[in-house]
Amino acid sequence: MRISVFGMGYVGAVCSACFAKDGHQIIGVDPQQVKVDLINQGKSPIIEEGLEELISAGVSSGNLKAVQNVDEAIEGSDISIICVGTPSRINGSLNLDYIKLVCEEIGAAIKNKQGRHTIVMRSTVLPGTAQELAIPALEQSSGKKMGEGFGYVSNPEFLRESTAIFDFYHPPKTVIGETDTESGEIIASLYSNLEAPLIRTDVAIAEMVKYADNAWHAVKVSFGNEIGNIAKKLDIDGQKVMDIFCKDQKLNLSAYYLRPGFAFGGSCLPKDVRAITYKARDLDIHTPLLSSLIPSNNEQIDQAFSLLKQTQKKKIAMLGISFKANTDDLRESPLVELVEKMIGKGYDIKIYDKCVSIAKLVGANKEYIMQHIPHVSDLLDENLEHVINHADVIVIGNNAEEFQNIGSVIKDGTHIIDLVRIKNLEDKPLYQGICW
Numbered sequence: 193m194r195i196s197v198f199g200m201g202y203v204g205a206v207c208s209a210c211f212a213k214d215g216h217q218i219i220g221v222d223p224q225q226v227k228v229d230l231i232n233q234g235k236s237p238i239i240e241e242g243l244e245e246l247i248s249a250g251v252s253s254g255n256l257k258a259v260q261n262v263d264e265a266i267e268g269s270d271i272s273i274i275c276v277g278t279p280s281r282i283n284g285s286l287n288l289d290y291i292k293l294v295c296e297e298i299g300a301a302i303k304n305k306q307g308r309h310t311i312v313m314r315s316t317v318l319p320g321t322a323q324e325l326a327i328p329a330l331e332q333s334s335g336k337k338m339g340e341g342f343g344y345v346s347n348p349e350f351l352r353e354s355t356a357i358f359d360f361y362h363p364p365k366t367v368i369g370e371t372d373t374e375s376g377e378i379i380a381s382l383y384s385n386l387e388a389p390l391i392r393t394d395v396a397i398a399e400m401v402k403y404a405d406n407a408w409h410a411v412k413v414s415f416g417n418e419i420g421n422i423a424k425k426l427d428i429d430g431q432k433v434m435d436i437f438c439k440d441q442k443l444n445l446s447a448y449y450l451r452p453g454f455a456f457g458g459s460c461l462p463k464d465v466r467a468i469t470y471k472a473r474d475l476d477i478h479t480p481l482l483s484s485l486i487p488s489n490n491e492q493i494d495q496a497f498s499l500l501k502q503t504q505k506k507k508i509a510m511l512g513i514s515f516k517a518n519t520d521d522l523r524e525s526p527l528v529e530l531v532e533k534m535i536g537k538g539y540d541i542k543i544y545d546k547c548v549s550i551a552k553l554v555g556a557n558k559e560y561i562m563q564h565i566p567h568v569s570d571l572l573d574e575n576l577e578h579v580i581n582h583a584d585v586i587v588i589g590n591n592a593e594e595f596q597n598i599g600s601v602i603k604d605g606t607h608i609i610d611l612v613r614i615k616n617l618e619d620k621p622l623y624q625g626i627c628w
C-alpha cells in the first residue's frame with residue numbers, strides 16, 4: 193500500500209521502517225529537515241535497536257523516503273498515519289496543537305485529491321479527540337465530509353521504546369476504531385501478517401483503550417513498588433513476594449476483578465486493605481496508591497447514590513444486599529452501605545435477596561447487619577415481584593440468577609440502576625448502568 197507517515201519520532205520512524213520492510217511504499221513526513229535528511233541517507237533519527245538497518249534497507253529498496261512537503265506526501269499515498277507528538281502541558285492537560293495542525297495540513301492537501309484517502313490516528317489522543325478536533329479539522333480544511341471524501345481510523349500504538357521493532361511485529365493486540373467499515377477493512381489488512389488479536393471497535397473506545405492500558409501499567413508499577421517498600425521494611429524480599437503473586441493467573445494476572453461495576457466489599461478486601469495500609473503507616477512507609485483504595489471504593493458507593501438521587505424518586509427496590517450473589521455474608525457489603533445512605537435520606541426501601549434470611553443469620557454476620565440496619569427484617573421481602581412492584585427505582589445489586597429475566601415484570605416508568613450489568617435490561621427506557 194502507499195502510506196504517508198506524519199511525524200518521524202519514535203513511533204513514526206519505527207512504523208515507517210517496519211511497513212517499508214513489509215513491502216509497502218512509505219513516505220515519511222516531518223517538518224524537521226534534519227530528520228528528513230537522516231532518513232533519506234538511510235540513517236535513524238532516534239536510537240532504537242535494529243532501526244538504522246531497517247531504514248537503510250527501506251531507502252535502498254526504494255520503499256522508504258522522507259519529505260517535508262505535505263502535498264507531495266498526500267499525492268503519493270492513499271493512507272496517512274499520524275504519529276506526531278501529544279505532550280503534556282504544564283498543568284497536565286494534553287497538548288493537541290500538533291494534532292490540530294497536522295489534520296489541517298492533511299485536510300488542505302486532500303482537498304483537490306481524487307479518490308479515497310484514509311487517515312489513521314496512531315498518536316495517543318484522549319477520547320473525544322476524533323469527534324471534537326481531528327475530524328472537524330480535516331473536514332473544514334478539506335471541504336470534504338468524513339465517510340465520503342475521506343475515512344478516519346483510530347489505531348493506537350502499543351510499542352515500547354528499546355524493543356520497538358519486536359513490539360511492532362508482536363503487539364499485545366491491534367485495535368482499530370473505525371468510523372466506517374471500508375476504512376476499518378483497509379487498515380486491518382495492513383496488519384494481516386501479525387498474529388496478535390485484531391479488535392475492531394468504534395473510535396472513542398479505541399481512544400479510551402490506550403488510556404486504560406497506560407493507566408493500568410502505571411498502577412502495576414506503583415503497586416509493585418508499594419508492596420516492595422513495605423516488604424523491605426519488614427525484612428522480606430519484595431521481588432520474591434511479587435514472583436509468587438505473578439504466578440497466580442486466576443485472580444491476580446487475569447481479567448478477574450477488572451470489569452467496571454460496583455464497590456468491593458465482603459469480609460476480606462476492606463479489612464485487609466485497611467490492615468496493610470495501617471501497617472505501612474506504622475512502618476513510616478507512604479503508600480499513596482494502597483491508601484487511595486478505600487476512598488476510591490467509597491466514591492463508587494457515592495456514585496450509585498448520586499444516580500439514585502437524580503431520579504428524584506423515593507420508592508426503591510433493592511435487588512440483592514449481600515456483597516455478591518449466592519452468599520448470605522452481609523459483612524462490609526457496599527450494598528448495605530448504600531441502603532444505610534438511603535435510609536438516612538428517608539427513602540422507602542424494600543429489599544429482595546434470596547440468600548438472606550435474618551432468622552438464619554448467625555454470629556459476626558448477624559451482629560454486623562443489626563448494627564448497621566437494625567430494622568432490616570422490616571425491609572426484606574421474600575417475594576421478588578412484590579419488591580419490584582413497590583418501586584419507582586430498581587437497584588440491581590448483584591448478579592443472582594433470578595434477576596436475569598426480570599424485564600417483563602418491570603412496569604413502564606420504573607427507573608433501573610444496574611450495578612452489575614444484567615443482560616436484557618439495557619433496552620429499557622429508564623435503564624442506567626453505574627459505569628457503562
Ligand SMILES: NC(=O)c1ccc[n+]([C@@H]2O[C@H](COP(=O)([O-])OP(=O)(O)OC[C@H]3O[C@@H](n4cnc5c(N)ncnc54)[C@H](O)[C@@H]3O)[C@@H](O)[C@H]2O)c1
Nearest residue numbers: 198199200201202203222275276277278294315316349353
Ligand atoms: N514513544 C513511545 O514509546 C510511544 C508509544 C506509544 C504511543 N506513543 C504516542 O505516539 C505519539 C508520538 O510519540 P513519539 O514518541 O514518536 O513522539 P516524538 O516527539 O518522538 O515525535 C513526534 C514527531 O512529530 C513531528 N511533527 C510535529 N508536527 C508535525 C507535523 N505537522 N507533520 C509531521 N510531523 C510533525 C516532530 O517533528 C517529531 O519528529 C504520541 O502521541 C505518543 O504519546 C508513543
